[in-house]
Amino acid sequence: MKNNYSEQEKQSWTEIGTALNSENVDDPITLRDYSWITEDGKIDEVSFCKSFVASNPIKCVNGIFYGMDGVVEIENLRADIYQLICEVLTNGVAKKVDNLIEALKLETHTKELPLELDRIHVVNGVYYLNGNFEGEKQFCRNRLNVNYNPEAPKPEMWLKYLKDLVEEEDIPTIQEYLGYMLIPSNKGQKLMMILGRGGEGKSRMGLIIKKIFSEALNFSSIEKVEHNKFARADLENKLVMIDDDMKMEALKDTNYIKTIVTLEDEMDLERKQKQSVQGKLFVRFLLFGNGSLSALHDKSYGFYRRQLIITTKKPPDDRVDDPYLVEKIVTEKEGIFLWMLEGLQRLLENNYKFTISDRAKGNLLEAMQSSNNVIPFLESEGYIRFEKGTTATSKAIYNVYCKWCEENAEKPMSSKTVLGYLKQNSEELGIEPSTNIPIDGGKKARGFKGIFTKIRADGT
Structure with a gap:
């Protein structure tokens, strides 16, 4: 930190900043107001933040800064702040930059930015989906790197x-x-x-x-x-x-x-x-x-x-x-x-x-079909049929599926995967999962209504 500033130096930070800005017309940093430096040569963080935001409009949502062109990268913000305070600080600059960024997060805190489905932000303004165009920029989450030019030739x-x-x-x-x-x-x-x-x-x-x-x-x-x-x-x-x-x-x-x-x-x-x-x-x-x-x-x-x-x-x-x-x-x-x-x-x-x-x-x-061979199995002929009023147990369906895989050089998937697919797509297939499919001896088993196995697992 610089120490022992003269009274003239203390009173003329803004003038110095104005002079620096006029000499650097291409400098992207527009903030050159040094009124945020205290009489003892320290930085008043609150004053700095207010002065910075006045010249560099930004908002912070969930720790992310947004400017007129979308997301402001932290490293770019660090570099901008460094260029400002290095005029008055010689020690502990990096730490002070980080402190000022944290202070800026509080100063510019915004709950959220709205999702704008009715407009697109471009280099030369804002295009609205109703066909209107405004030539002034707005705060946005992102800005496309293209101009809106209704007279642009066919690509x-x-x-x-x-x-x-x-x-x-x-x-x-x-x-x-x-x-x-x-x-x-x-x-x-x-x-x-x-x-x-x-x-x-x-x-x-x-x-x-x-x-x-x-x-x-x-x-x-x-x-x-x-x-x-x-x-x-x-x-x-x-x-x-x-x-x-x-x-x-x-x-x-x-x-x-x-x-x-x-x-x-x-x-x-x-x-x-x-x-x-x-x-x-x-x-x-x-x-x-x-x-x-x-x-x-x-x-x-x-x-x-x-x-x-x-x-x-x-x-x-x-x-x-x-x-x-x-x-x-x-x-x-x-x-x-x-x-x-x-x-x-x-x-x-x-x-x-x-x-x-x-x-x-x-x-x-x-x-x-290439990822899930249940699909071509269900579309095959001679193994199953879909018909209202018919039933088939889960075991019978899986056994016939395995027989189809054997005859078509396919690797069978697990019964859980096969039967899970049938349940997830039952409405589309026109079948209904059931726990009351009749089997021998008056017993009931899990299966499906609306599907029938045309062959037994042994091929008969």
Whole structure:
């Protein structure tokens, strides 16, 4: 700490600050009012905070700072404060910076920031989904790195890239999903996978989207989100999470992924060495890989109904890749933004129901069948039939299922998994679980009504 300031120095901190500011016109720190320095050369923390906030509007929710451009990273805030106080402090600066940040948390404490589903914050203002636009910025959770320009030309390179990447019937689904990512909502209750064998250029989509979403997007892995308790907190305030190289291994659990995809309330978020808090996650998952997302134990329809699966075209053998394609397409980002808005408006008009092609529906069915062989078993002929007025015990159904697996070179799952699937999907299958299925000797057993086994386990 500097000591023994002269009376002239004590009286002229604001003048000195004004002079410093005028000499540094490009300095991002607008606060140059040194009236928060006491007569003995110390910092009045309350006065500092009030003066800082007056020139740098911020709010703090659950320990996270928000400014006019969204989340304010703590390290950037530390650097700004350091630049201010290093003019008057020479010792213990780092500790004082931390103290001032804690004081700022109290000064700017806000219970919450509202989820704004009616607007999108962009570089040059706020776009409202009713079509209005305001050229002034507002406090927000995140701001996209794109201008709203209603006169932006059609993004021809982007559209050609999509046409080369996927079948044309699947482009509306991609348009709606990317538009869905523009607002902080999970009402669509879907994640999207774009799958191929490799070399199609699908991961370039993630790089292009990153240029538009900027800090509102996070690159991570879906496996980490499910199994690392700290990874979920990293998704707070993010509109999108991209996994650009999804692993082929089946997930051990799926509870957190399913919850996040459909979440419309708060969930527990943990950060290292900090008390967990209840936070809202509205992140949408965009996954790129060579195979669909699968689960080791979760074979339920609920896991798969949350998935949109788009498969890529096979690239032509004579294709020559352009190493600068991403940079070229990014020049069209204002037009891409308008294209995404068009998809969002269509999705909202359809009450968050996505346009899904027959091809995409087939992709989902194939993924379900490859992960859960109960589905093709139930669709097979010669083993069971669904008919009103018939019954079958759980034991009989499982025995016939095992016989089907043996004859189709499939590995049978446990009886708990098979019968659990039948119970979870009983309404859709037109069957009814029961504990009063008649067996020999007048006894009763567990089973289902509306299903009948056509063969015995011994094949007769």
